Amino acid sequence: MWSTRLLVLGLVRWLGPVHGYLVRRELDSWRLPGVSEIGAGSIYHALKRLTADGAIEVVGTESVDARPARTTYRITASGETEFQRTLREKLWEVSASDDPFHTAWTFAQVLTPAENIAMLRQRAETLYGRVEMVTQVLASTTSDFKEANEEAFLPAHARAMIKRQADLWAVDAEWCEDTAGRIESGDLVLEPDLDADHAKYWRESISSDRFVERVAMFREGLES
Amino acid sequence: MWSTRLLVLGLVRWLGPVHGYLVRRELDSWRLPGVSEIGAGSIYHALKRLTADGAIEVVGTESVDARPARTTYRITASGETEFQRTLREKLWEVSASDDPFHTAWTFAQVLTPAENIAMLRQRAETLYGRVEMVTQVLASTTSDFKEANEEAFLPAHARAMIKRQADLWAVDAEWCEDTAGRIESGDLVLEPDLDADHAKYWRESISSDRFVERVAMFREGLES
DNA sequence: GTGTATATAGTCAAAGTTGAACAAGGAAAC
DNA sequence: GTTTCCTTGTTCAACTTTGACTATATACAC
Structure with a gap:
């Protein structure tokens, strides 16, 4: 790497x-x-x-x-x-990042709706916890080297980086809560795991050029 | 992995x-x-x-x-x-994700303010472009298998995943614009690269237990 | 007709990653 | 007072990743 x-x-x-x-x-x-x-x-x-x-x-x-x-x-x-x-x-370059949750969520429909809701709510809480933590770190430090007691010094670009991470965690958490709510309300219906008809349809779609072409177009658009 | x-x-x-x-x-x-x-x-x-x-x-x-x-x-x-x-x-488990930009930004202060501003603005544009693209994909597809022409079918959990990615890209873009603006306005002052005094201070801080302890506390808080 | 590109299906050597293990000193626990 | 753990500093074997390469068939261009 x-x-x-x-x-x-x-x-x-x-x-x-x-x-x-x-x-x-x-x-x-x-x-x-x-x-x-x-x-x-x-x-x-x-x-x-x-x-x-x-x-x-x-x-x-x-x-x-x-x-x-x-x-x-x-x-x-x-x-x-x-x-x-x-x-x-x-x-x-805006390069690809490796997001473990993104990978795992690929198979979200394997879990029951109830389990998904519990998982998402728990995840949201963990993420909000992190946001609070780093917010406190930002509040208890300063980028001003002179004014500060040395212990509280944190360079400006590091502070900015932490802020970015906090923002990312916060929207992730919001998405989790929102998604949990949508599953609960029935707005978001996860396909049941291994439904024979759909699985067959997907198997065929994946092999078919139609599907591959559509995805290819989509990717080209993004890369340009 | x-x-x-x-x-x-x-x-x-x-x-x-x-x-x-x-x-x-x-x-x-x-x-x-x-x-x-x-x-x-x-x-x-x-x-x-x-x-x-x-x-x-x-x-x-x-x-x-x-x-x-x-x-x-x-x-x-x-x-x-x-x-x-x-x-x-x-x-x-809310596991760590590998973010290339996070890594590279560690050394942001090596670039001049002007270069940073240009880079951040360009990055924001690229990210907004991606958001638009996937928004169009979401608009042109449906999770309803029966009603649709088959080509437009995209499972609900995949749609949710794409929405999450779009949200993440959007806040990332906002952060980039905001940060570019703050550098421009002088609100965010990046430490100049390799300033002898600060470098020396940091070298000492890093070795000192005081620093390590502070970070350790911070990490424990996050993991609990 | 012939060159060029692409799809199919997979192998392999070179490089990178991981985490335990080593070894020895000092601090803390009981 | 000795067992136990942490810190310092590095190595190593086992595992994983990368992406260039092989080899054939078909489609397409010129």
């Missing part, structure tokens, strides 16, 4: 000479919960790959006490170029 | 006896653009893994003409159990 590479490269660039463990702690602490995380192994792998590619270089290997030796890295000129290029590329 | 496994298992379950290529076509056509896709190799890999685990089984291998032989699979009782369990697990 480019995101691991970009994050690790960006952190090595930003933190100056660093060893893998600091990058790892950085990532662990920085990233919002509910936003996907990067495993320890991936970070070390990325560091090695970036080194092999000449984007970063080894500064040295120190051994404090009898602790495991640690290798320190620094960004190179070619790494700086790659970073600037990749960053712009990824910010400008 | 569990999502590949769940999708492939669910499709084998739903489509009845199928071969890999049909599952692949299915996934290609079904999934919304802007929502992550699954590579061809992953599908065949998942089919083999599921077979090895006893969740699905080989029905047979046919050879039509001189085309490549195709293997047909069917879900087993143990696969049905796994499907039901995993599906509920994933629907109920």
